[in-house]
Amino acid sequence: MNRQQILALVTVVGLSFGLFAYMRKQSNKIQAMDYEFENVRVRGIGSDAITFSFDLVLENTSDLDLKIYNIDFDVLWNNQKIGSGGTRDAYLVAKRSTQVVPLTLTLTRSELTGALNNTLGNLQSFMGGVVKIEGKMDVGADFLKIKDYAFDYEETARNIVGGITSIIR
Numbered sequence: 001m002n003r004q005q006i007l008a009l010v011t012v013v014g015l016s017f018g019l020f021a022y023m024r025k026q027s028n029k030i031q032a033m034d035y036e037f038e039n040v041r042v043r044g045i046g047s048d049a050i051t052f053s054f055d056l057v058l059e060n061t062s063d064l065d066l067k068i069y070n071i072d073f074d075v076l077w078n079n080q081k082i083g084s085g086g087t088r089d090a091y092l093v094a095k096r097s098t099q100v101v102p103l104t105l106t107l108t109r110s111e112l113t114g115a116l117n118n119t120l121g122n123l124q125s126f127m128g129g130v131v132k133i134e135g136k137m138d139v140g141a142d143f144l145k146i147k148d149y150a151f152d153y154e155e156t157a158r159n160i161v162g163g164i165t166s167i168i169r
Contacts (some may be wrong), residue, residue, distance in 0.1 A: 027144055029062035037133065037153045038100075049108045056101040056151075060093040064141040067092055068101065073135030073151075075105060083107040086135075129157040 001009075036057045044051040060066050072086035085105040093099040133153040139146040 021087060026062045026064050026141070027146075030064070030066065030139060030141060030144065030146060031149075032061075033061070034059040035151050043104070048164070049064075049106050051156075052105045054103055054105070056103055057098060058091075058093050058101060059098045060095060063095050064144070065094050067140040068099070069138050069140070071101065071103070071135060071137040073103070073133050075107070076132045076134065078129050079110075079132070083111050083149065088151075090117075091124070129159060130156050 012156045014080045026079040038057055040054040042050065043053045056071070058066075058068060067090055069089060070086075073084065074081050075085075078104060083105055085103060087101070087103060091099055091101050131154070135151050136148040137151070139149045
């Protein structure tokens with residue numbers, strides 16, 4: 001091997017390691033993506049269902065634009081599933097920015113009945129109930145793809161009812 005070939009080989013190896021380190025760093029930032037749930041609103045109360053809307057706020061701290069899609073989530077009341085939702089729409093979260101993803105949840109009477117029957121008989125146990133949202137979404141960025149990126153949120157019924165009554169007033 002002559003000097004130019006050795007230099008070219010060292011350059012290629014160095015660039016490969018650099019690219020690998022950069023993508024690993026960005027992947028770690030994506031894995032640590034911050035999210036919050038905001039603006040929970042009751043959209044409708046019918047005889048067979050209650051519809052809620054809320055925002056999933058995603059903060060992208062990486063240097064890559066992220067594509068978020070296939071969002072699926074379950075809602076649990078005291079660890080018993082009472083509903084589910086999701087969206088197949090895709091959302092772009094630009095590098096180092098925040099994106100709001102609007103989500104809708106419809107809880108049907110049949111889903112709610114089993115989980116809430118025991119709780120509604122006693123107001124204290126109702127207010128002490130825990131609502132949990134567990135979900136997954138797919139995240140894509142350039143050469144990276146993270147399937148089933150998990151997110152969750154947990155809140156007591158007391159805080160949710162307080163928030164809903166303040167919105168109604």
